[in-house]
Amino acid sequence: MDHLQVNHVYQWMQITNDKIQKNKETLTSLDQAIGDGDHGINMARGFQEVMNKLDTENYEHVADMLKDIAMTLMSKVGGAAGPLYGTAFLKMSTRLKEQDATYGNFSQAIIEAVNGVKQRGKAEIGEKTMVDVWSAVADQMSKENHFSADLIVNTAKEAMESTKEMMATKGRAAYLKERSVGHMDPGSVSSFYLFEALAEVIAEEG
Amino acid sequence: MDHLQVNHVYQWMQITNDKIQKNKETLTSLDQAIGDGDHGINMARGFQEVMNKLDTENYEHVADMLKDIAMTLMSKVGGAAGPLYGTAFLKMSTRLKEQDATYGNFSQAIIEAVNGVKQRGKAEIGEKTMVDVWSAVADQMSKENHFSADLIVNTAKEAMESTKEMMATKGRAAYLKERSVGHMDPGSVSSFYLFEALAEVIAEEG
């Protein structure tokens, strides 16, 4: 794949939504273990709304589509995940404004997204939040020069799994201190689905 | 036994209290099935207080002892059973005032007790209340001319068991209508314990 186009982003969201709807209970159970049990519900509501939105609009530019995704997530997810996912997509939209989503631009956009999330949530790597997955993917992508499905999915997976043994210092799981160890971070798992979906779009295109 | 004396009535209460403490949960379970689940608790509290009272006073006359029993039950049992048991003992006390508790007087006292309970609770025989046990015993005793342990215990037992197939029309069990059938009435069971205890005192004396 040369660069991400509107139809690719649409597929990305569609596959992400499918995964989230299918794994709604998994996400909720993870959030029950170390949070308040709403992450699956929030994400399922938000991404369903994203699809509803994308299905009623026509987009010429990837940046416009990403902006609507951002605004929908921001106003439909709520909780911690809403502003964070919203910020991530908003930053990506801004970076890709009037640009093609070439590999270079897109991996830059992911870096901007990570920075936005970090700033919004005041979290760094290793605090057992979605930052762990997003940073790992952004890092890995910045070292490459072409879309690689395998690399993205593997990196995201590993980062997600690494959150299991971390002790949370940000987000709700931080209240549990030591008791947060032994469970994967729900936001990292939903972020993994997002990158897994991206990898599938890339793989499909070859 | 010729007539009931103060020490007999003391024993009667003591054995009754023992039975009630031992069967507190049975009474409560019966009351959970068709009432509000407090009969065992109420009776256990009340008869314990009766024993406390009897242990701190000295009585010359059966009537005085019965009066204190009545007042204690009235002020410590509460619910429906409190005023009813209280009334029963008060009527017995009144009937035996300045009298010996010969068989004739005592069986008369039981009849007065039944009348008092009926009047207080506005219940008749067959409404699935303690009246069923008290009436049966009073009836049976009025036909005899001497204390008979067996007769009392058997009559009380049969009457208690007969409440199982009745549909309640008085007391809390009446709310359940048809659903009250199939469970013995808790107040009839506690009344059975009382008469069973009386029978044991009579049997002991020979």
Next chain:
Amino acid sequence: MKKIINDPEHAVQDMIKGLVAAYPKQLKQITGTNVIIRKEAPVATKVGLVSGGGSGHEPAHAGYIGKGMLDAAVVGEVFTSPTPDQVLEAIKAVDSGAGVLLIIKNYTGDVMNFEMAAEMAEAEGIQVDKVIVNDDVAVENSTATTGRRGIAGTVLVHKIAGAMAEQGASLKEVKDIAEKVIAGVRSMGVATAACTVPAAGKQSFELAEDEMEIGIGIHGEPGIERKKLSSAAEIAQQLTDKILADLDFKDSEVAVMINGLGSTPEMELYIVNQTVQGILAEHEIKVSHTFVGEYMTALEMAGCSVTLLKVDKELKALLDAPSTALAFKM
């Protein structure tokens, strides 16, 4: 159900101490009794209002003590009517000479104990009268049986009779207005889970995950019918239909109370209210007041009851009258 208590035997006494300690400016316990009275009782020239019953119904009944509502609450053991001597203490403590009205819920035990107290008080020269609340339409209103139970509608009797008494009405006038409320108030409840009397230590009945009991009272007893759990709208419809079938509310204006039984979240009470208001609108019944919350509970029972009270100008004004009662401030 776990209990945050010290000892089941002292739960009621510990509660009373904790209650009076919380609101020492408003409430007072009569030493050596389980009677709680309005701090300034007896209120000169005012008719005294005494209610009460078993405990486990909090905020009933002590929560309704205050200016414009009750003067005393007699607190029995859990779900057990208080005894006549306790009720008598309450009557004596609140009588200013203008007489005392007993507001009794229609349960055999309550009626007997309160009536005996009334007899004793009369013997001591106190003017006492009583009303018996029986708002629960789940139970048949028959003279051959125990008759209807008094449930959440009782709170509206407290409020309105309390306001009337506060205005200086006579014992007869206070009794008459209470009877007017009783004549026009109807309730019905549902439970989705039973409760546990502390001293009993086990649930009063068991319901499967998809069952509910329709027509329950407030003492953890089973209701009149076990059914499959349905939606809030269907439950509200069923309760309201039964109430509307019992008394002619046509062209009436009503006060509505949606009462939580203990562990049902307020969220669900409001969801029920939404349907009830819709049903009333369909029947063109106007609503003057709505009260949603926990007014007459059954420990941690889950479920709710719906109460409708027919109101007119007089009753509306009395509902609106000020009240300092902790659980019914107006």
Next chain:
Amino acid sequence: MKKIINDPEHAVQDMIKGLVAAYPKQLKQITGTNVIIRKEAPVATKVGLVSGGGSGHEPAHAGYIGKGMLDAAVVGEVFTSPTPDQVLEAIKAVDSGAGVLLIIKNYTGDVMNFEMAAEMAEAEGIQVDKVIVNDDVAVENSTATTGRRGIAGTVLVHKIAGAMAEQGASLKEVKDIAEKVIAGVRSMGVATAACTVPAAGKQSFELAEDEMEIGIGIHGEPGIERKKLSSAAEIAQQLTDKILADLDFKDSEVAVMINGLGSTPEMELYIVNQTVQGILAEHEIKVSHTFVGEYMTALEMAGCSVTLLKVDKELKALLDAPSTALAFKM
């Protein structure tokens, strides 16, 4: 836990409709939003007070709307912070030109969503400020982490800031008094049973019959420690000790709140209060006000929290000031 609802997806909206239908003279929903405002908002020249958060904490937050308390409550999905667009609607609806104070509980989601709304409102020329309540001493107060949660103490911030705003204070003055309350308020809670988010359909955690979780929040999350269930007195001691260890209350006067989390009967809250009052007396800490009831719940979670607020003459007067809020009438 069974729910008396229609559809988990619409539970929050059904609740809002039922709430506004119950109290149409006091409350108003901003059409198309999950924002509930005081009927007469914006109140001319008065600083507007906006609070909110996920739902499931009823009566928080809409129950605190009224004269002398909040102007708006923004209602999120169950246990989920509302989104910035909703908070923005609330800010716009209550701004009279005197500015708006946001009262936020310290959760990552709430803080982010409310702050984003504040940025948007400022961009529209509205003067907005915020305070963040973090009264829960169960959680460490560290800047390296998320920091303490806001729990029941938040209600006292609403009350006092609300009274201050009602008296015509400026945005800065209202913010300052809110900060003063936050500096002096501490809480800690215990749960004996978890709750079930309607859309999740299963309990958030499970406790054995003899276990409790100490240091729980108000979102059904586990606490900081699982222990054997102990007596009310021991629980009260443990919670109060932790609070007293956290802030120096020596020679202080305090307001006390014993808050029920949802399904714990009021009886038990009063039993806890009894011990808490005793402990305070031992420490020679005077009590100015006590509030016992359900103020900040977690659906039908069982348990309670203890809150102490250091008060002085100013705070006491503001606590005593009138309030028409449904759940905090004074």
